[in-house]
Amino acid sequence: MVQKAGKMSRRKMREGLKAYAFMAPALVILILFTIIPIIGSLVLMFFDYSVLGQTKFVGFGNFIQAFHDREFIISMKNSIIFVVIVPVIQILSILLALLVNQKLPGINVFRTLFYIPVVTSMVAVSIMWGFIFDTHGIINTMLSDWGWIKQPLGFLNSKYAAMPCLMFITVWQGLGYYMMMYLAGLQGIPQELTEAAQIDGANILQTIFKIKIPLLKPYVWLCSLNSVISAIGVFDVVFVLTKGGPNNATTVINYYSYTKAFGDFQFGYAAAIGAIQGILTTMLSIIVFVYGKRGGMTNNE
Structure with missing residues (x-):
């Protein structure tokens, strides 16, 4: 009985790995082009970010600027x-x-x-x-x-x-x-x-x-x-x-x-x-x- 349960557990694990393998390409694309940019923007919105100059923390300054724009x-x-x-x-x-x-x-x-x-x-x-x-x-x-x-x-x-x-x-x-x-x-x-x-x-x-x-x-x-x-x-x-x-x-x-x-x-x-x-x-x-x-x-x- 224990042996049968072990086989079923290994079978479920293999099926789970196959499922994740099929999902992996889409998950990688989702993480790279959706999740990471969202997280990055959540941090970036509190900074005066400059590609060439100095990046400064401005807190809610960008939001205040927006409602005066x-x-x-x-x-x-x-x-x-x-x-x-x-x-x-x-x-x-x-x-x-x-x-x-x-x-x-x-x-x-x-x-x-x-x-x-x-x-x-x-x-x-x-x-x-x-x-x-x-x-x-x-x-x-x-x-x-x-x-x-x-x-x-x-x-x-x-x-x-x-x-x-x-x-x-x-x-x-x-x-x-x-x-x-x-x-x-x-x-x-x-x-x-x-x-x-x-x-x-x-x-x-x-x-x-x-x-x-x-x-x-x-x-x-x-x-x-x-x-x-x-x-x-x-x-x-x-x-x-x-x-x-x-x-x-x-x-x-x-x-x-x-x-x-x-x-x-x-x-x-x-x-x-x-x-x-x-x-x-x-x-x-x-x-x-x-x-x-x-x-x-x-x-x-």
Whole structure:
């Protein structure tokens, strides 16, 4: 009996070692490029770090500087404004999921077309939309040919239009991802529930709002949480198209931190900005989490 237990123990140990061996490459990459930089930034944010000069301990000086920095305040406001797209993208995604959940000819092609932007690099997507929004792009050319405008519209050059354009691109790129999430939720709803409702006289809208939407609440909570985190962390579309302009109209926290680190070489200050961004993301995520719990966004409520 003891011998058998020993063999089982050695077998479990071998299986455990095999599992760790398979995980080792990913763990090494995670430690090198995620864990160590996070730990380093936690230390760096309390220093006035200089690559060439002297590094000084400044305590909370970087944080105090941030809240007296006009450009940082603007970047924080712009990041919060970006969160406005969260309910928009969730509503559109649910509507699309309801549409592609129908048994129609060619519906799989439709699903694929909406998912293609998700698997396309945001840099490539941004460059494509940059050509479309250009003063000599498709939109301006069509409006000019139709006689609707006399001068080209500067979509990305206007402080009023640039941010909505970037938000539109973000919605367009992420729509397919959340659509597939909600589609998975819809296909997990028992068909008997909708059939029973229809037998009781419920129409399509009543079925959607009384059965399908309530049962999608856990997915709404998860997708909203992911969308808030992505909105606060937006970077690539700003970097490619506007560089924070015009006149800081599209400067967001992530991009401002990048410019301070690799433009002005203020690495300690950039680390402090990153920490504030993390706190802001956590606060908004907690709000979404608490709202989700109160709204019964779990499978058990």
